[in-house]
Amino acid sequence: MGLAAPVVTAGPLAHRSARMARLLETARRVAQSDANILLSGESGTGKGMLARFLHEASARQAGPFVTITCANIPGELLESELFGHEKGAFTGATDRRAGRFEQADGGTILIDGVSELAPAVQGKLLRVVQERAFERLAGTRTLRVDVRILSSTQVDLEALVDAGTFRKDLYYRLNVIRLELPPLRDRLEDVPVLADHLLADIARRRGGAAQRLAPGALESLERYEWPGNVRELQNVLESAAILADGPEIPAEAIRTGGSRREGPAARAVVREAFEAGATLERLEEMYIREILRATRGNRTEAARILGINRKTLLEKRKRYGIP
Ligand SMILES: Nc1ncnc2c1ncn2[C@@H]1O[C@H](COP(=O)(O)OP(=O)(O)OP(=O)(O)O)[C@@H](O)[C@H]1O
Ligand SMILES: [Mg+2]
Numbered sequence: 001m002g003l004a005a006p007v008v009t010a011g012p013l014a015h016r017s018a019r020m021a022r023l024l025e026t027a028r029r030v031a032q033s034d035a036n037i038l039l040s041g042e043s044g045t046g047k048g049m050l051a052r053f054l055h056e057a058s059a060r061q062a063g064p065f066v067t068i069t070c071a072n073i074p075g076e077l078l079e080s081e082l083f084g085h086e087k088g089a090f091t092g093a094t095d096r097r098a099g100r101f102e103q104a105d106g107g108t109i110l111i112d113g114v115s116e117l118a119p120a121v122q123g124k125l126l127r128v129v130q131e132r133a134f135e136r137l138a139g140t141r142t143l144r145v146d147v148r149i150l151s152s153t154q155v156d157l158e159a160l161v162d163a164g165t166f167r168k169d170l171y172y173r174l175n176v177i178r179l180e181l182p183p184l185r186d187r188l189e190d191v192p193v194l195a196d197h198l199l200a201d202i203a204r205r206r207g208g209a210a211q212r213l214a215p216g217a218l219e220s221l222e223r224y225e226w227p228g229n230v231r232e233l234q235n236v237l238e239s240a241a242i243l244a245d246g247p248e249i250p251a252e253a254i255r256t257g258g259s260r261r262e263g264p265a266a267r268a269v270v271r272e273a274f275e276a277g278a279t280l281e282r283l284e285e286m287y288i289r290e291i292l293r294a295t296r297g298n299r300t301e302a303a304r305i306l307g308i309n310r311k312t313l314l315e316k317r318k319r320y321g322i323p
Contacts, residue, residue, distance in 0.1 A: 013049055014197035017187040023179060024053075030177050031057035036129065038114075038174050039152040041181030043307050044231030047152040048112065050179065055108040060148055063107030068100045070111065071309040075118040080137050083124065089138035099136065101128060105145040114151040114174065115160055116309070122167045129173045149174065154307045184226040184233065191222050191233070198234050199249075202241050211241055216251035224256050227305045232256075285320040288313070292322065 013024060030037060031054045039047040048067070055065040068081060076090065084099030100109060111117075117125065128134050133144050151174045160166035184190065195213060203210035213221070217240070226232055236256055243253040269290045273283040288306065295301040303313040317323075 013046055013053065014193045015187075015190050016193045017182075017189050019182055019187055020190060023181070027054060027179055028057055030054075030179075032059065033177075034148050035176045036149045036151070036174050037177045037179060038157070039150065039179050039181065040157070041152075041154070042183050042229055043154050043304060044229035045181035045183060046230055047181055048110070050181065051108075051110045051112075051150045051152060054150060055148075058108065058148065060107050064104050065108050065110070066100050066104040067110040067112055070113040070116040072311065075121060078117070079121050079124065082121070083128075083134050083136055084139075085137035086139045089136070093137075096136070101134060101145050101147060102143060104147045106147075108148045108150060111149065111151040111174075113153065113309075115153045115155045115157055115166060117166075119165075119167070122170050126167060126170045126173065129170065184229040188222055192218060194230060194233060195221060195237060198237050199241065202238060206241070209247070211244060211246070212248050214248050214250045217249050217254050220251055220254050220256070284316070285322070288316055288320065289322055 013020070015021060015024065027050060037054065039050055041047050051067075052065060055061060068078075070078060073081060080089065080093070080097070080099065082099050082101060084097050084102055085093050087093060087096045111125075124134065128145075129149060132147065133142050135142055157166055157171055157175070161168045161171050184194075195218065196210075199213070200210045221233070221236075228235070236254060237249075239255060240249050240253040243255075244250060269286050270283070272278075273286055276282075278286065288302075291302045291305050292299070295305065299310060299313060303310045306313065308316075
């Protein structure tokens with residue numbers, strides 16, 4: 001036949017690796033069900049993007065898709081964000097307000113960074129997960145919603161369950177199906193298609209034709225370890241596109257930042273810890289110190305590379321006495 005078969009793409013997630021193909025195939029299949037799904041993976045691996053794909057490939061696609069980002073929202077505020085509140089529920093609650101669960105009725109909610117939930121909120125969430133029922137803060141009426149629940153985490157939730165900081169019953173309910181986004185360094189064969197896709201995106205936003213990567217530029221992208229995963233690739237290409245200022249991006253325009261030194265430096269830390277017979281805790285301390293050094297004390301950047309939020313980094317710095 002003259003015509004090539006149409007390329008079947010799994011939503012907007014560019015990929016080439018067999019691992020991603022399998023993952024997206026599973027995602028497409030489970031999207032149709034109403035089962036709760038836990039998306040796990042390091043920062044920038046595509047959890048948010050996959051969540052949206054799950055919604056759009058589901059029967060709920062015409063309904064709302066609502067995200068709540070748990071990191072950096074203090075406990076009580078988070079509770080009112082999720083469940084809403086009545087007028088006068090707390091100081092400053094001058095109006096009744098619908099929470100994200102009400103807003104997501106008939107659609108999908110993504111609880112982003114679910115590991116950050118305080119114990120009290122975990123208990124309330126468990127009830128919603130089990131019964132799809134809750135009350136607004138200071139409310140007496142029980143509200144019922146029809147919502148599909150997706151949650152995402154950068155950290156290992158089982159470890160938190162073992163440590164006793166995340167409820168086991170809630171974990172099992174959220175983790176009915178698990179989709180794990182692999183780090184980009186474990187699927188470097190995705191880099192060329194991702195780069196093409198991202199450069200086309202950048203061109204669309206800036207106007208004009210998409211730039212190509214010079215062979216040397218692509219090579220250096222494929223050699224890097226991408227601690228910040230696809231988001232970091234996006235940022236690197238964004239600045240390369242500006243620096244290059246022509247149809248082809250040369251190798252010199254690829255600035256992978258301080259992190260180029262992090263790979264070997266981080267390996268040295270592990271070796272040093274191993275030789276000293278260090279405990280896991282001591283290794284964590286050493287690693288945090290090394291990343292802070294590599295980022296020249298830039299805490300936002302360090303937290304991003306470590307895959308934790310700034311508050312957690314602050315707590316760990318306090319615990320280990322790191323300035
Ligand atoms: N396979 C992919 N194809 C195209 N773009 C991608 C792909 N994966 C990720 N991206 C892009 O990379 C960026 C980071 O992805 P996303 O926000 O989904 O990551 P995340 O896992 O939710 O990160 P975080 O844990 O920090 O919230 C986004 O701009 C997204 O559009
Ligand atoms: Mg995200």
